[in-house]
Each structure stands twice: as structure tokens, then as C-alpha cells.
Amino acid sequence: MRLASSAITVAALVLGFAAIAQQGGSGQSPAPAPAPNPTAPPARNALPQVDESALRYFASQGDTRRVNAEIARLRALYPNWNPPSDLSQLSSGGGQTPVDPIIDRLWELYREDKIADVRATIAERQSSDPNWQPPQELLIALESVEARRRLTNASDAGQWRTVLSVATETPALLTCANVDVMWRVAEAFAKTDQPNRARDVYTYLMTSCTNPGERLATLQKALEFLPTNQVTELLQHERKTGTEIDNFDSIREELARRRVEAASNDGKTTATPEDLAAVERLARGTEEAGPVLVLGWYNYHHGNPARALELFKTALDRKGGPKAAEGYAMSLRALERLVEAEAFAYEWREQAPENMKVYLDIATALLSQDPPPRLDARVVARIVPVVTGQRFPDGAQALGWYSYNTNQLQTARDWFRQALSWKPDDEPSAYGQALSTQRMNDRAGFNAIATQWRGRSERIADLADGTLRGQAAQPSLPATQQARTVEMTPAPRSVPAPVEEQPRVVVQRNTYQAEAAPMRETVVETRTTQGSAGGRRNCIMTRNAEGLSPDAALGLGWCLMEANRPLEAVNAFDQAVRRGSGRTREEAAYGKSLAYLRKNLTSEAAVAAAQAPQTGERRVELGASILTQRALAAYRDGRYTETLLALSERARLVPEQNDLMLIRGWSYFRMGRYDDARKVFKAVEKTGYSEEAAAGLNAILEVTSNVRQ
Structure with a gap:
């Protein structure tokens, strides 16, 4: 082990901090200063004059750990010095001048870590004998211990620049004999925005130090303070041969878990099969919920809510807590199992702010379905106090549309008013209030609303002008609902009651009705029986497509399309695209595009269509369907120039x-x-x-x- 040169290298690394501190931590690395040497360098080929009193004392006590540490320290200070081959020479004095008994006493106190007593004894001896001097090695050792204490205390207090200053002043500390000090120096570099210097310290430890436990601990420390790619680089120093072989499997598993976790928060980033397999092994090898949660969120954000649901259920069984419940409820919603999702999310709503947000989001989606669902009175009764307690305008708006679509006009108007009291600039709620008031033939009330909103809502202005009289198409609710914890407020005086018959609003014809008619009548024609060989198949029970062959996954996808479950079909088609080839891959890409079109996910449909070559006929069909949806979406949003562009592009494909x-x-x-x-x-x-x-x-x-x- 080349401790001397290594110590000088890392000392030079740390000594560069002084210039950095003056620059305010800019991260620029000046040329490192050489490590100080407390003794003058000996002449070439001359033996250094080394005070071996400490080494002699520790050898006499049989303290092997201290002997090795002292040898390492002396080698770092005196590169040309070598310890005696027979340490017994040290314990017997080795023929050298007898040692003053006071020296042995001082080293004994030092060994017992009684540094204050050592200083006191030295002062006492010098007061009686002014010419007496303690061994230089003892003084250096004392300074080293005191410096280590100052550095440790500064580290514990989070005084990172003090840590680096002490290390700069005492480079003898920076050896493998003081691994804990080196860890603290690396942390100080990381906490002062110098990650590359922290990496250099960890690299020094991995290349110079031999203790297997300390090497593994070094990587564990690096995991805390370095980016994943730099920790991965440190793994190249793993020792795979020799008497002390490293085992860094736990580090590799943690790195894989981190990469999958990063990908789980970004649907555009895909984890490698090797990383996913590593996290799967972690999940199987422990009863903790952590790895299962990572896999659950990865599957959720990568379009596989059915698999995510299974994983979140496992995490719940492992006491994964609110985060597992959040994922489980969101997966139910993604699978359009809104009734189950609402009941489950209700039980967890108080556990964390995220759980309350998810519950409000699911309750809003449940109420906003078209046609309105047949809800048990108990479901609506438990939604109402949560919406009012959280003062959630989107939830109040959803209750308004639910009441409106079930012909409870007074209740609908009350809920729209409530939503506006919480969010005065909420145009959709104002529009709902205007419609409800108009349907109730409350002319004065309607005129008041129209006067207030005419300049801010084209729809309300059209209602007032008679151009959309009676038209009650429900606008889309905001995509994002934010839960808020605020004071409780009373619910509106009416609560939507369960309705046996749910009449749809009758749309009266008028001069301008034809303008909206195309929006209601235009549909994207998609075939959902491609690949079907035996009529309608039974796929009521959702199966995970991961374990199916490409052909079986393709069949499941078409079955789910026939059952009008396009999001689940996407997962099945995706499995067939990834693992299939030739005709199977082509059919799967085609089906995946149709599934996305069914849900008006035009961009996703376009991407899916490009995943495998299609016949000319299908390219035209998919292109026309995608452009149709783009035109309709642009028209709904009032983006008429984009509407015309999409229609013109479509007209080049089909009449x-x-x-x-x-x-x-x-x-x-x-x-x-x-x-x-x-x-x-x-x-x-x-x-x-x-x-x-x-x-x-x-x-x-x-x-x-x-x-x-």
C-alpha cells in the first residue's frame, strides 16, 4: 500500500480549498499546493531521523491497531522511512537509548485519549525543567488528535468550510488510517457545491484503502452525496480477485432502484430491463414496501395501470401507507373503475394531503361522467361534506353538473354559486349557473348573470343573445384539481338526491344549432374487431398482458376494444408491439392507435401509428382519423385557423x-x-x-x- 504518495495526493486535493474559499466556492480548482513536511527532507540515500517513541510504546503494549496507524502516519510524513521488520525490537528498546519514563507516561495518556492530561503533564515537566522538550512525534500526534476533534465537531455542527480549513491545516489526517475524517471531508465538499472534489476523495479511498467494510461504507456514503453516474464510476474499483474480494451487489441494486425511481416519475424515460429486473429481485427479497412502490409508480406512469394496481396492492399489504394508497386509487381511476376508486380513496383521504387531493380528483371525475352515473345516495352524501370542507371549486362544479344532468336545476344552481364563491373567476361554473337559471325561467336572475359575465364569457353572451338558448352541453372540467386545507363551510342548502330515471337535457333547435351539430355528430370511425376470429371474446376479467405471448396479447387487446376498455387495450397492444414481429407487430401498432383515438389522445395515437409499418390503406385511415380529431379539438377550443389547416391536410388524404x-x-x-x-x-x-x-x-x-x- 503506497500510503505516502496517496496521502500527498489527497492532501494536495484538500489544500486547494483555501483558494476556492476566497473565490466564494466558485468550483474552480487552483493548482494544488504541496503537502507540508514537518521535517527537512533528508539528503538523497540518507536515512531520515524519525522519532519512533510512539511506535515503541504501542508495540510494548501489544496495541496492534495503534502500531499500524502509527506506521501509516510515519510513512506519510517520511517517505524514505521503513519500519523495523521485527517489531519486538521496538518493544525491547532495540538497542537504542533508554526512554525517559515520563515519555512512556505521556504515550500511555495519549493511548487512553486523555489529551488534556498529556498537555498538563508536559507543562508540569517543562515548569520544573525548562530545557526539557517532549518528542516531536508526540506533539505532532497531539496536534493531529486535536485537529481531528475540531474537524469532527465542525462536521457534526454542519460547519463545512471549517471542516475543509482544518483538513487543509492538518494534511497528516488525510490517510486511510482516518477513513471517518475522509468521509467528513468528502461530505464537506459536497455540501459546499464541489461534487467533483467529493468524488476525488471517494476515488482516493477506493484506490488506496483496503478494508472491505470501509470500502463498502465509502460507496454507501457516496450514494448519499454524489449523482448516480459518479457512483457508478466508483464501482470500477471493485476488487474481484485476491484475499479480500469486494461485494458491491447492494450498491448496484440501489443504483438500479434509483434509476427506475427516476424513470417512474417521468413517463418519457424508460428504465432498462436489467434495472427493472434488479428492482424486481429487491421486491422479492424483502418485505418492505419501498421497491414495490417504485415498480408501482413506474408502471403507472408508463401506461400499465393494471400492473400498477397489483403492485400497489402488494405495497399496501406491506404497510406502504398513504403513498401506496395514493397509487392504488390513481390506478383504479386510470382503469376507469371510478366507483371502486372513490370508495377506496375516501377511506384514506385524511392520511396525507396527497390522498385528499386524489380523493377530490376521483370524486370530481365520478360526478362528471357522461352520461351521469347512477350513484347511491350514500356516495353523494359523503362527497358533499369533503368538497365543502376543502372548499374545492372543481368538486362543487362537478356536483353542479351532476345535478343539472339529473334535472335537479335548483340544486345545480346552488352548487355553481358555491363554486363561484370559492373561485369567483371560474367561467365554467358561471356558465353552469347561467344555464340552470335559464332553465328555471328565472329571467331576472339570468339577466344579472349575463350582465356580470358578458364581457368575460362568449358562451354566456351567446346565451343572453339567444344564439345558444337551451343548449346544455357540459364543458370540460379543469384537468388539474388542487386540494386545499381551509376552514369548514356549510354545504349548499340542497344536496343531489339519487335519481332512478336520469333524463338527458333536450336540445332545442334554433338558428345556430347547426354550428354545434357537427361537433356532436362527427365521430372517428375505428374498427374494433381486427384480428377477431371467433366473434366477441370474454375478457371481463382483466389479465396482465406482461406474461402473454405477442399473439395472445394482441387478441386480448382487440377483446378489450370490443368491451370498450381502450386504456387497458393499449397495455395489451403495447406488449404485442414490444415482443412481436411482422404482422403481429403491425396489427398491434394499428390497434394501439385506434385505442388512443377512442380516448381522443391524438398525439399518442400518432406516435403509436409510427411504431410499426402500416399498409397504405391503414396509413390513410389513421392519418385521416388523427387529423379529424385535431380539427375537432381545435374547433372546440376556438382555434379556427388550426381547424382549417387540419381539415385541409385531411382533405389531401380523403374526401x-x-x-x-x-x-x-x-x-x-x-x-x-x-x-x-x-x-x-x-x-x-x-x-x-x-x-x-x-x-x-x-x-x-x-x-x-x-x-x-
Whole structure:
């Protein structure tokens, strides 16, 4: 072991800190200063004059650990010095001058770590004999112990720059004999934003120190303070041969777990099969919930909620607590099992803020289904106090739409008002209040709402102008609901009651109804029986596609599509895409695209379509479907230029159907391009859509007549 050169190397590393401290921790590394040598260097080939009194004393006491530590220290200070081959020479004095008994006493106190007593004894002896001097090695040893104590105390107190200053002043500490000191120096570098210097210290320990336990502990320390890639680099120093072989498997498993955990929070980052297998082994080899939770979140964020549900259930069984419950409830929601999700999330809602947020999110989604679900009165009764207690405007809005769609207009208006009291600028709630008030024939109330919101809501202005009278299409709720812990407030005076019959709102026709009609009538035609060989198959019980062959996964995907469970079908098709080849892979990519289109996930459908080559016919079919959905989405959002662009691109693939031509016409109308709109409506009129086309032409006539007047 080349302790001398190694000590000088790491000392030089630490001594560079002084310049860095003056620069405010900029991270720039000046040229390292040489390690100080407390004695003048001996002439070439001359033996150094070394005080071996400490070494002699520890040998006489049979203290092997102290002997080895002293040898390491002396080698670091005197590179040309070598210890006697026979340490018994030291214990007997080795023919050297007899040692003063006071020296033995001082070393004994030092050995007992009574540093204050050593200093007191030295002072006492010098007071009686001013010419007496203690051994230089003892003084150096005392300074080293005192420096180590100062460094340790500073480290424990989080005074990281003091740690580095002490290390700079006492480079003799920086050897494998003081591994704990080296760990603290590395931590100080990390805590002062110098990760590369921390890495250098850990590298020195891995290349110079031999104790297997300390080497493993060094990597464990590095895991805490270094990025994953730098810890991975340290693994190259693993000793695989010799008498002391390293076993760093636990470090590799932890690194794999961290990489999978990072990927579990980012659906765009995919973990390697090797890392996933390592975490699977960790999960099987322990009863702790941690590794299972990592796998659960990875599967959830990578589109496999069915597998995630299984893993979160295992984590719950292992007492994974609120985080496991959060994942379980979110997986149920992703699988569209909203009734189960609401009941489960309700039981965990008070355990953590995240659990309350998930419950409110699920309850809102449950109430917002179209058509409205048949909910037990107890379900609504337990949702209401949570929504009001949390003052959650999106939940109040959802209760409003649930009441509205079940024809409970007074209750609906109360809930929309409640939502607005918590979030005064919530336009969807104001729109719901306006619709409810209008349906109740409360003209004064409706006029008050219209006056307040006319300048902020085009929809409410249209209602007031009579252009959308009676139209009760429910707007989309906000995608993100944030739970808030605030004071309890009373619920609105009415609570939605269970309804046996749930009538849908009747849409009355009017001059402008045809403008909205295409949005209701246009559908993306997708075939869901591709690959079916024997009619409708039974896939009521969800199976995990991971263990299926590519062909079996493909069959499961089509079955789930027939059962109108597209998100589960995506997982099955994805398995067939990953593991299949040829025709199977092509069919799976096609099915995955259709599944995403079924859920209006246009971008995901486009990506899925590119995962495997498709026939020309299918490329056209998928391209037209994707562009149709993009046009519809843009039209719904009032992005009429994007609507026209998507329709024009679609028209290059397939002829434009009448309902999409109507959308084109109304887009021109909304943009004020009345001549273009008139041409489109007249073209539609010739195809037999005379009533819808006439509505558009009449609207153009009304607008242009008003302009001329």
C-alpha cells in the first residue's frame, strides 16, 4: 500500500480549498499546493531521523491497531522511512537509548485519549525543567488528535468550510488510517457545491484503502452525496480477485432502484430491463414496501395501470401507507373503475394531503361522467361534506353538473354559486349557473348573470343573445384539481338526491344549432374487431398482458376494444408491439392507435401509428382519423385557423365529409371570412344537408345585413 504518495495526493486535493474559499466556492480548482513536511527532507540515500517513541510504546503494549496507524502516519510524513521488520525490537528498546519514563507516561495518556492530561503533564515537566522538550512525534500526534476533534465537531455542527480549513491545516489526517475524517471531508465538499472534489476523495479511498467494510461504507456514503453516474464510476474499483474480494451487489441494486425511481416519475424515460429486473429481485427479497412502490409508480406512469394496481396492492399489504394508497386509487381511476376508486380513496383521504387531493380528483371525475352515473345516495352524501370542507371549486362544479344532468336545476344552481364563491373567476361554473337559471325561467336572475359575465364569457353572451338558448352541453372540467386545507363551510342548502330515471337535457333547435351539430355528430370511425376470429371474446376479467405471448396479447387487446376498455387495450397492444414481429407487430401498432383515438389522445395515437409499418390503406385511415380529431379539438377550443389547416391536410388524404365541411364553413364564419363560408355552405346544401347549410347561410345574411345597415 503506497500510503505516502496517496496521502500527498489527497492532501494536495484538500489544500486547494483555501483558494476556492476566497473565490466564494466558485468550483474552480487552483493548482494544488504541496503537502507540508514537518521535517527537512533528508539528503538523497540518507536515512531520515524519525522519532519512533510512539511506535515503541504501542508495540510494548501489544496495541496492534495503534502500531499500524502509527506506521501509516510515519510513512506519510517520511517517505524514505521503513519500519523495523521485527517489531519486538521496538518493544525491547532495540538497542537504542533508554526512554525517559515520563515519555512512556505521556504515550500511555495519549493511548487512553486523555489529551488534556498529556498537555498538563508536559507543562508540569517543562515548569520544573525548562530545557526539557517532549518528542516531536508526540506533539505532532497531539496536534493531529486535536485537529481531528475540531474537524469532527465542525462536521457534526454542519460547519463545512471549517471542516475543509482544518483538513487543509492538518494534511497528516488525510490517510486511510482516518477513513471517518475522509468521509467528513468528502461530505464537506459536497455540501459546499464541489461534487467533483467529493468524488476525488471517494476515488482516493477506493484506490488506496483496503478494508472491505470501509470500502463498502465509502460507496454507501457516496450514494448519499454524489449523482448516480459518479457512483457508478466508483464501482470500477471493485476488487474481484485476491484475499479480500469486494461485494458491491447492494450498491448496484440501489443504483438500479434509483434509476427506475427516476424513470417512474417521468413517463418519457424508460428504465432498462436489467434495472427493472434488479428492482424486481429487491421486491422479492424483502418485505418492505419501498421497491414495490417504485415498480408501482413506474408502471403507472408508463401506461400499465393494471400492473400498477397489483403492485400497489402488494405495497399496501406491506404497510406502504398513504403513498401506496395514493397509487392504488390513481390506478383504479386510470382503469376507469371510478366507483371502486372513490370508495377506496375516501377511506384514506385524511392520511396525507396527497390522498385528499386524489380523493377530490376521483370524486370530481365520478360526478362528471357522461352520461351521469347512477350513484347511491350514500356516495353523494359523503362527497358533499369533503368538497365543502376543502372548499374545492372543481368538486362543487362537478356536483353542479351532476345535478343539472339529473334535472335537479335548483340544486345545480346552488352548487355553481358555491363554486363561484370559492373561485369567483371560474367561467365554467358561471356558465353552469347561467344555464340552470335559464332553465328555471328565472329571467331576472339570468339577466344579472349575463350582465356580470358578458364581457368575460362568449358562451354566456351567446346565451343572453339567444344564439345558444337551451343548449346544455357540459364543458370540460379543469384537468388539474388542487386540494386545499381551509376552514369548514356549510354545504349548499340542497344536496343531489339519487335519481332512478336520469333524463338527458333536450336540445332545442334554433338558428345556430347547426354550428354545434357537427361537433356532436362527427365521430372517428375505428374498427374494433381486427384480428377477431371467433366473434366477441370474454375478457371481463382483466389479465396482465406482461406474461402473454405477442399473439395472445394482441387478441386480448382487440377483446378489450370490443368491451370498450381502450386504456387497458393499449397495455395489451403495447406488449404485442414490444415482443412481436411482422404482422403481429403491425396489427398491434394499428390497434394501439385506434385505442388512443377512442380516448381522443391524438398525439399518442400518432406516435403509436409510427411504431410499426402500416399498409397504405391503414396509413390513410389513421392519418385521416388523427387529423379529424385535431380539427375537432381545435374547433372546440376556438382555434379556427388550426381547424382549417387540419381539415385541409385531411382533405389531401380523403374526401371531406359533410359534417366536417360544416365545421369548415363555421370556422370561416367565426373568422369573419363570410364569402368563404358562403361557398362552403352552398356546397353542403347541394349534397342534401339543406337544413344545416341553410342555418349557416342565414347566419351570414344576418351578419352582413347588420353591417350594411
